[in-house]
Amino acid sequence: MSSTIILRNIIRALFFLAFQVLVLAQITLSKEPFSYIFIFIYPLFLIFLPIKIPTWLSMLVGFVYGFVIDLFLNTMGMHTATCVFMAFIRPALIQFLEPQGGYKDSSSPTRRSMGFIWFLRYAAIFMLIHIFFFFSVEEFTPFYWRKIVFYTIPSYLISMVLVMIYSFLLDPVE
């Protein structure tokens, strides 16, 4: 892994962190049916981690990343737990979506490198699991699964729109 890739990912982490904490977290949709929409952009950092990154490393990175977000959003442990979980299952998801001919070494799974359809499926599945897991941790009990689903769907749709906008406007090379 070259230092360029490491540097690029660190910058990306800081960018999403700032965007999430300084911009999106300030948007509050207070009108009744939308009162609990939380727009997720920060998972894009985990989505864009290099494909061949060792799982232990991505989990540690995810732990620190989620922890910093938790510190800012005052949600101790919730985003941390979600990021660690996503880092843990990411290799399985990538393997599941593996195209014919396999992946190129060290490349990041971006729209440009993998194609729009592939990236859409990958990001859609990733974001859905991420958001569902987050609300599950947030509710902290399976008794409220209806509530979890009710929160997940609108947040998921809006977040996905944002993810797609981002991947077209600021599409990273790798």
Added chain:
Amino acid sequence: MNFLLRYGNFLLFLVLEFTALYMVARYNKKQNEIYQSSANLVMGFVYENASTVRNYLFMQAVADSLARENAELRTQLEASKYIVTQERGTVRFPLDTSTIRPDTAQKKDVIQQFNYIAAEVISNSVSRNDNYMTINRGSNHGIRMGMAVISPDGIVGIVRNVTPHYAQVMSILNKRISISAMIKRNRYFGSLTWDGVSPRTMTLDYIPKHADVVRGDTIMTSGFSESFPGELRIGKVVDFKIRNGFYAIDVELDNDLANIRYVYVVENLMLLELSQFKK
């Protein structure tokens, strides 16, 4: 090392995930409350089920101790005592029962007449003509030949053979048995035998023809035999007919000997004295 390579990622995931979830439960008010209450819920569930299992495991011991306690309580019953106090007093006619029946609970001097030994039936039969059962108490526990055996709902039989740890009981469902029994309402007594047909029915013979018998009358022990204490409920009259100048009464037993488990062996402490007359 191999293990770490294979499961290292998963172990690291567990460590990080549980650290994160610990933080969630520790530092967030809402999640902490949920954690506390579900921990209580889970622990309550575990404790409750553990106690069910424990109760089940100790059921045998509990039943044994209850049977022992019952035997002790029976021993303390008034019916198990011999009344020492002599009733003296002027008996006036018409008979005033209050003068000859003072308050029994307080004034009578009594000595023990019957002891009860709890035992468990370990083998049993009801289908033969001559039925026997085996109980798990024997001469080591004070059981002697000829002692009566009863159950909470009725009578069971008479001890025939005794070994140090076991005793063989001749069941009342035995053609050779004959027990002195009476009708509770009018105290006419007769002899209770078994005809070998139904394990729930016995026959009470030799009740004189002039006695009045109705269906549903309670039959109890007479207390005239050396073994059985008096006034133990046996069963009730279901049918009767005249045979050889006496009533032959069909008695339905209260207890079912086909599923009996705990019995009490009755020790009559006055037996030696009573048997003097038989010589």
